Amino acid sequence: MSLATEQGSLAAEQNSLAAEQDLEHEPGQLADARGPVEVFGIRHHGPGSARSLVAALDAYAPDCVLVEGPPDADALLRFVGDEDLVPPVALLAYAPEEPRVAAFWPFAGFSPEWQAVRWARRHDVEVAFCDLPASATLAPREATLLDEVPDDEPDEDAPDGDDGTDGPSAVDLLLGAATARGPEAEARRRLASRDPLAALAQAGGYDDAERWWEDVVEGRLDSSSPFPLVLEAMGELRRLVGQRRGRHGENEARREAYMRQTIRAALKRGRTRVAVVCGAWHAPVLTAPLGPAAPDARLLRGLPRRKVVCTWVPWTHRRLAAASGYGAGITSPGWYAHLFEAPDVPVTRWLTAVAGELRGRDLPVSSASVIEAVRLAETLATLRGRPLAGLTEVTDATRAVLCDGDELALRYVTDRLVVGERLGDVPASVPTVPLEADLLATTRRLRLKREPTARALDLDLRRGIDRERSQLFHRLRLLELGWAKPGQSDVQATGTFRETWRLAWQPELAVAVVEAAVWGTTVESAATARVASVVAGQSLVELATTVERCLLAGLPDALARLLEACADQAARDADVVHLMEALPALARAARYGDVRGTDTGALRQTAEVLVRRTCAGLGRATTGLDEDSAVRVRDLVDAVHAAVGLLAAEGDDGGVRAEWLATLQALADRRDLAPLLQGRLTRLLVDAELVDDAPERLHRALSYGSPAPTKAAWVEGFFTDGAVLLVHDPALRALLDGWVRGLADAEFTDVLPLVRRTFGTFSTAQRRALAQRLAHGDPVPSVTGTDRLADLAAPALATVETILAAGRDA
Structure with missing residues (x-):
């Protein structure tokens, strides 16, 4: 056989x-015949076990139900059965003095332990957890010789x-x-x-x-x-x-000893039918007779403890999956939930749901295809000798019939249905830290849902509710709560009034909220305290970055302290590079504050001081630079130039912008300046309309007497992101084209990477337009730019004059 x-x-x-x-036997007689203790060994998160367990409890009719789990959370079992406590959920136990020391006990709707607790609550039967307490599980322990033995x-x-x-x-x-x-x-x-x-x-x-x-x-x-x-x-x-043997064996022995002690305590209280629901591995050592209690008491004596707090938190099906790293995880939480919730014709209902998901992706799936897939799955189960078509059979049928062999579509179904993204819910009455209660109330007021699936949210900061949402997200980032992260929008729009965020709530964030609760009872107060704690010891660049984030988060109290610290640090920091690195963040913060209506006068004043100090020290910072240092300073000059543009007011010729441009003019003609910087400063001055001899400067830079790499560096500095200049200025284009044509073979090989890097900053359309101009040989115009514009505008001006004359006559 x-x-x-x-x-x-x-x-x-x-x-x-x-x-x-x-x-x-009648049910009552059968229960009496089976003895005072009945152990039900289950598999964690098994729908078949859960369904069989409910039937077995009905038959046994216990007066006490003990479930594998931490007894510290017994007080939370009263919430099971509440319509607002929707699985999947998890018990969270954490040490209040060190919230990172935490553990989860997840439960799904199809978990046998969850169904056992629900059965006890439904029949008004005593129910409690019987595993080792979380206070012992999370307690620090010293290494022993047992740790040397592999588990x-x-x-x-x-x-x-x-x-x-x-x-x-x-x-x-x-x-x-x-x-x-x-x-x-x-x-x-x-x-x-x-x-x-x-x-x-x-x-x-x-x-x-x-x-x-x-x-x-x-x-x-x-x-x-x-x-x-x-x-x-x-x-x-x-x-x-x-x-x-080993640590695993030691911990297992203690857990089982505690379970036996809990069973003995229930019998001592007068319970006559105790149902024990535990992992199947533990069941044989928990059955009657339990033996003497003295060995178990000795094993548990001196067990280290620490203070813990327990609460319910939402969980997800994805976090129940073994692929998430969960030790008792399963491969297909969504499939198991379906088996438990749809025991009648599960295959038909499942493949119907699969068809719905595929149709939601605009993939054509007919009812006839669903019927054919059901028949195929049942046939495969028969051929393979299985009592019911399982996940393997329905997956094969989905691939062959509904997806036409498309593995991408099949992976989508697997991700959406087989694993699933169902997120549980916890009622507001469950005890939690004040910060979590404030965060929950704020999200409800702002109509934000905690969802495990990542989704993009576009905010228009001109709307009040979106402005508050943005402030909430920035505050959470200051608290290092990664629910919302900046993202890229699919909507093509410009302006500082728009923000895009990607939201994805993960169960582990419950621990992060507990950790952040040490800073305050509300999100605003906690973020303010968190900012205040990092002021000391931060560099000028870090302070400037924090100022920007603090302004975006709408924290005026923290902002005042930060500005004072930033001003003090700027006065003490003599490194011009540090000043240049800090300035862009302050300028962005000042500009962005205008959109929110925030008073940024003090912030603008601090930024202007940094600009003036940068102008005073930029000459020293640009002396004797090697190639890598020149690239870094070039990038910083670009960033400061953009920041000055944000700070400058219209018509403010005597302000920081004029001082900055005067500094660039003085530096651009220095012969000891690195070619890359010299070309870049010239380009910035051309854009500011302070240089009208750009062709002559380019001609001098490309003249004989300088090595080819030096010329290429000047070209890179001038033409990076400067395709418009080359497209619309034939003189510059002719000079650059002539220089490239005149290079010897060895020189061309040397400068080609540099030139390609420069042209790599141009868009595809710009490179195409430039190639067309070079192919057609656009000549240098004989008239000046002003005369040419006047000629082009003459017909339009004549038309406007005719219209105005007709109006005067009428």
Whole structure:
């Protein structure tokens, strides 16, 4: 007889025995016959386990339900059943003095533990958690010699499959433990130690533990309870593995000791039918008789503790997935949720949902295709000997029929449905830190939803609600809460009144909110305190950046302190490079404040002081620069030039802009200036209409006597982002074209990368226009630019004069 056949015979025998017991006893009599403690070994987040568990609890009718979880959170179980507590959710336990020390216990709607708690609340039965407390789990512990032993190393003294009984059990036959010896037995022990379900799946002839579990538990078509068989199987696995060693084994022993102590306490309180819901691996050591309590008490004595706080937080299906790193994760949370919520015709309902998702992506899917896909999935299940079409079959049917073999469309379905992005919800009555309560109230007032799927949000800062949203997002960034991040808009628009953000709420942000709560009870006060804490010790550049972010966040109290610190630091900092790096952020902040109506007088004054100090020291900063330093200073000069343009008022010829341009004029003619800088300063002066001899300057820069790389550096400085000059100024274009044509082969090879880098800053359209001008050989015009403009405007002026004359006559 094969292992698979033996497994089927064993399951059939167990189902038949359970059915006979159901016929011979009433529910109350059956519960009494089964004893004071019943252990239900489940798989975390298994819909089949959850459905079977609810039926088993109905049959057993316990007066106390103990669920694997931290007892510190027992007070939060009263919220289960509240219509506003919508799974997936998670219990969050954290140390208030060190919020980063935290742990989550996730629950989905199809989690057996969640259904057990709901059953107890629905039947008004005592319910509590029975695992090791979070205060012990999160407590600091010292390293011991046990930590030197690998967690998956089996005990050398553990039994090798022969426990002295007369003959092998049914599970012994499945595992082959009664006949396997040597390396084969050792391999089985290691596999069972690492993944008990994988060991059972392998014994049943499966190479995939997920598929085995779906066939045996999730896809079961009969109504018998799987828990007795699971209990026996896990008992045999534990006997095969023996006592695990290392930190994992030590922690496991303490957890199970605490669970037994919790069961004893329930019996001591007079409970007569205690239902224990725990991971299947722990079930064999929790069944009656529990044995003496003294060894468990000794094991738990001196257990380190720390103060913890527990609360409910929203969770997502994606965070339940094993791919997220969750130790008890599953591969397909969305599929499991569907199996639990749609037990009737699940395949038909699933493929209908798949068709809906594909149609939402404008992919044509007909009703006939859905019917064909259902038939294919059921046929595949029959051919593969499965009781019900599983995820593998519906995925194959989706790929072949609904997606026409398109793997991209299939991945979209997998991401949207098989894994899913469902986000739970927590009622406002759940205890939480004040900062979280204020953030939740603010998001509701601003009509913002916490969603796990990233989405773009375009804000128009001329609207009041969008202005408040922007301030909230900037405050959260100051608190290092990454819910909202700046993004790129799909809308083509210019102006400082528009912002684009990408929003994506992740469950881990709950811990970040708790960490940020040490700064204040509201988002505004916390952000203000956070800014005040980083003022000391920051450089001038960091202070300027923080000033900009603080202004965008709408924090006037923090802004006043920052400006004072920025002014003091600027007075002490003699490095011109630091001044130039800090100026752009201050200029942007001053300009952006005008949009929000913020008074930026003090900010503008500080920025103008930085401009004047930069002008005074720029000559020293540009002396004796190597190539890399010249590039850096060139970029800083560009940034300062743009910042000065933001600060300058219209018609302010005697202000900072005039002083800055005068400084550039004085530097542009220096012979010791780096060619890259000399070309760039000349270009800035041309744009400011302070230089009218650009062709002559270019001619001197490209004349004989200078090496080709030096000429190329001047060209790069002048023409970077300057395609318009070349397109519309034939004289400059002719000079540059003649210089390139006159280069020797060796010189051309040397300067080609530099010239290509310069022309790489031009857009495709600009390069095309320039090529057309060069191809047509546009001659230098014989008339001046002013005369040419007058000739072009003459017809329009004549028309306007005619219209005005007609109006006067009328």
